[in-house]
Amino acid sequence: MSKSFQERIAYALSISTDTRVFEMGRGFASKTPVIFKNCFPGRKAMIVADIHTWPVLGEKVFGLLTDAGVPTEKYIIEKEEFHAEWKYVEMVDLLVEGKLAEAKVIEQDNNHIEADAEKAFKPASDDYFILVSVGSGVINDLCKLCSHHHGQSYLTLPTAASVDGYSSFGSSISYQHSKQTFSCPAPLAIIADTDVIAAAPKEMTAAGYADLAAKVPAGAEWMIADFVGSEPIQPDAWHVLQDYLDDFLSRPADVAAGDPDAIADIFEGLTLSGIAMQAARSSRPASCCDHLFSHLLDMTEHRFNGKLQSHGFQVAIGTMTMCAVFDELFKLDLTKIDVDACVKAWPTLAQEQERALEVFKGFPAPKLGYDNITKKYDDAQEVRRQLEKLKAEWPALKEKLKGQVWSFEKMQAAFKAAGAPYDPSMVGVKREQLRDFFPKVQLMRFRYNLLDLAKRGGFYDAIVNPVFEKGGAWEL
């Protein structure tokens, strides 16, 4: 790698907007009291953990903070299976205010009615507890949003290299039956104890590997959005992670074997991804269509063998699928596009809105496609401009994309080695289901993606259909 670990972190912290401290190393949990006192002088701490993370790290951090004279309380979530739902946001909001018993009542209420998200904000106060998140993505997301509700920041001690949400801007929470990203600042301090992270369950680390690998096709789709001028690449947010991404992902077998150095690379990559999102103030650097397949599964409360599947495992499927779509794209010669014919065939906004309503008919969020296509619709004149540029510059763009994205074969082999799912059936998803997701994936986000470009250029069927045909990645 062209820069040392210290240089990479220093650069990351120089571009991050919220995170001021990122410490990563073996046994680094012991640094918690000093960092807490520096970041939150005079404040009291509330450790938020669950029944799995309390014994592996929470208890230790509680002891360290208490011994160092920091007034510290703890809350252990006892539910075996809990997710980032609004109910738990209300629970953690109460913890900031030290109302532990009331929080427990909400945790145990199986018929809880969600309160109004708009009314969750309170004026800041030094009397509040500073949350110390000890856990994986869900606990961190809850602490992130609830700290923001109270006008303060928090400290996070991740227990697994499972997602890139520890250091990202925003929390992903289910509210009113739909997975939503609530804007909120990333933590002020992240302490990654790699002894703890390397000892996490193997499938959590494999999920983190897949979430990091998603930045491969996501980066290529950002290149496309940049190419058409929809969302220009922001150099800081790009270089902080993409310059090292292939290096971080280069040891999938070691990741599966529990090698602390290989897992530290994954954790660092995930953290840099979050910081890229902070710098960009959006999730553009970290996700595109690869993640939307997972969001669709979340929205339909997809289960496999009765269990919800991890974010990273679902993202693995979307990531491989998009690599397969890129493989098909590279087979095309887009210098031969008939721009006039494409522009002539380009639908009106009203037609696109109607199509979106049809595609999402009967879906839990029936207006999702309508709202997003309304935001990202381009008129015929703009479509002509994009296609003329594409036609003229395709050879160079293709080379650039090929340098970024991995082939389906390479990505699948890496997931297999890392212990991540390498076939949709491994998360209980049918290939037909994946195929049927495509029209939704194209429409469900305001962000310009490869499928949008393909719709404009009339080559959507040519890159999507072969994935499911004989000899394709997900041959039906």
Ligand SMILES: [Zn+2]
């Ligand atoms: Zn992700």
